[in-house]
Amino acid sequence: MWPRWGPYTEVTVALKFSPSRSSKRDVGLPDEWTVKKLGEICSDVFSGRSKRMSGGRFPLYGSTGQIGLCDDTLYSGDAILVARVGANAGTTNRVSGTYGVTDNTIIVKANSEVSTDFLFLKLVSANLNSMVFGSGQPLITGTQLKNLDIPLPPLPEQRAIAEALGDVNALIAAQEKLIAKKRAIKTATMQRLLTGKQRLPGFGEGCGYKQTEIGVIPEDWQVHRTGDIVDLLTGYPFSSSKYVKNGIRLLRGANIKRGSVVWNDDVTQHWPEMTQDILKYELKAGDVVIAMDGSLVGRSFGQISKADLPCLLLQRVARLRAGEVSQDFLKHWVCSPIFTAHCDAVKTVTAIPHISPGDIRAFRISVPGTIQEQEQIARVINDMAAEIEALRKRLAKTKDIKKGMMQELLTGRTRLV
Numbered sequence: 001m002w003p004r005w006g007p008y009t010e011v012t013v014a015l016k017f018s019p020s021r022s023s024k025r026d027v028g029l030p031d032e033w034t035v036k037k038l039g040e041i042c043s044d045v046f047s048g049r050s051k052r053m054s055g056g057r058f059p060l061y062g063s064t065g066q067i068g069l070c071d072d073t074l075y076s077g078d079a080i081l082v083a084r085v086g087a088n089a090g091t092t093n094r095v096s097g098t099y100g101v102t103d104n105t106i107i108v109k110a111n112s113e114v115s116t117d118f119l120f121l122k123l124v125s126a127n128l129n130s131m132v133f134g135s136g137q138p139l140i141t142g143t144q145l146k147n148l149d150i151p152l153p154p155l156p157e158q159r160a161i162a163e164a165l166g167d168v169n170a171l172i173a174a175q176e177k178l179i180a181k182k183r184a185i186k187t188a189t190m191q192r193l194l195t196g197k198q199r200l201p202g203f204g205e206g207c208g209y210k211q212t213e214i215g216v217i218p219e220d221w222q223v224h225r226t227g228d229i230v231d232l233l234t235g236y237p238f239s240s241s242k243y244v245k246n247g248i249r250l251l252r253g254a255n256i257k258r259g260s261v262v263w264n265d266d267v268t269q270h271w272p273e274m275t276q277d278i279l280k281y282e283l284k285a286g287d288v289v290i291a292m293d294g295s296l297v298g299r300s301f302g303q304i305s306k307a308d309l310p311c312l313l314l315q316r317v318a319r320l321r322a323g324e325v326s327q328d329f330l331k332h333w334v335c336s337p338i339f340t341a342h343c344d345a346v347k348t349v350t351a352i353p354h355i356s357p358g359d360i361r362a363f364r365i366s367v368p369g370t371i372q373e374q375e376q377i378a379r380v381i382n383d384m385a386a387e388i389e390a391l392r393k394r395l396a397k398t399k400d401i402k403k404g405m406m407q408e409l410l411t412g413r414t415r416l417v
Helices: 116-125 142-146 155-194 276-281 327-334 337-346 357-361 371-409
Strands: 034-037 042-047 058-062 065-070 079-083 092-095 098-101 105-110 149-152 209-212 215-218 221-225 230-234 248-251 269-271 288-291 301-303 311-313 317-322 364-368
Touching: 042 142, 058 092, 079 116, 092 116, 105 116, 105 142, 116 149, 116 155, 155 327, 155 337, 155 371, 215 221, 230 357, 276 311, 288 327, 317 327, 317 357, 327 337, 327 364, 327 371, 337 357, 364 371
Parallel strands: 058 098, 248 311
Antiparallel strands: 034 149, 042 105, 058 065, 079 092, 079 105, 209 215, 221 364, 230 317, 248 269, 288 301, 288 317
C-alpha cells in the first residue's frame, strides 16, 4: 500500500462527464482500455451516517478530512471519500481500516475489477469541484458521481500506475517533511541568534549575560527601540485616478507577502513617472518594507531587491532603512516571530486590523556591539533561507513531474505494462 493521500485537488486531467455511455474512441484510449460509468465499477456510492462524538476509538471523517473520533463501526475497508456539501464539495480523500463518515461526505467503494488507488487518482484528476452546483450551499451528488465516465486499463496496469504515482507521492511527502523540519530549525536558530542566546564562533568569548527589559542578552549587546536606529518612512497617497497601465510600480500592502515582494498583475498598480516631489518615496535595494494593515498585519514583510526596482512606496506601507545596524540583521528581526507577536499585541482589532508607525518604532530589539557580528548572524540566517528555497524549488519540480506523469499515465498516452 502506498502512502495515504490526504485532500488533494490541484492536478487535473480531463475526464468526460455525460449521462450517456461513452466510447473509448471519444477520448483516444488504447485498445485494451474500456470506458465505464463510476456506478458500474463501484459496489457502493452513498452518503455516510456516522455521528460525531466527544471520544471514540475510530477516526471520523467529514468534508474536510478527519474531524474527530467515533465509536460506531459502520464502515471499513478501502474507500474514497468525496466531500458532498459546502465549500469543500468535490474534495477527495483516501481511507482504509475502520472509520466513521458523516452525512456531508460520499463514500465510494470500488468493486473487484478496479484498484481503489487507481480510482482515487482518476477522481483526483477529474476535478470534481467543477461539477459542484448551487450558490448558497455548494453541492455534489452521488448520482453525478455514478454518471462520471472512467477510462479503465486492465487491472494489472491500474496497479502499476498507482504504484508509480505512489512512489512520486512518497517522494513529495518526504520533501515536504524535510522542508518543514528545515523551517522549524531556521525559526529556532534565528530566535537564538537574534537574542544572543547562541553566539557564533569568534564572538563573545568569556562574555556573560545581563537582564534587560526584553529579557537576558549578552553583556556586550544593547537594547534599542527600532525608531532610534532606523529611518522609517510611510508611503504617499498616490491618487488612483492617475494610475496608468504601464509605468513605475507602486508598492502596496497587497504586494507584500510573508517574507517576499510579489508583483502579480491583479494587485500591481503603476505611476506615470518619477518627479522631484515624490523622490523621497523611491525605494532602494535592501529596504525593509512592512504592510501596516490587513488580516496578515505583522506577517506581511519583505525586502526590496534590485529586480523590484524602480518602485514607489504607497500609503499604509512602511519603509525601514537601518542607520546604526546591518540592514540584513534588521530584516531578520522584522521577519521574526518576535516582531509578529509584538504586532499582535499592539494592532487595532477592527474590521481591518492595522499597526501605526509608532507601533513599529516602539519595537525593541537586541543588537550586537559590532557590525561584524550583526552581519555574520544575518549571513547564517540567509544561508538557511537559501537552502529552504532550493528545497522548495526542488519540491515544485517534483510536483510538475507528477502532474506530467498523471496526464500521461491516466490517459494511456504512456504505458507501464
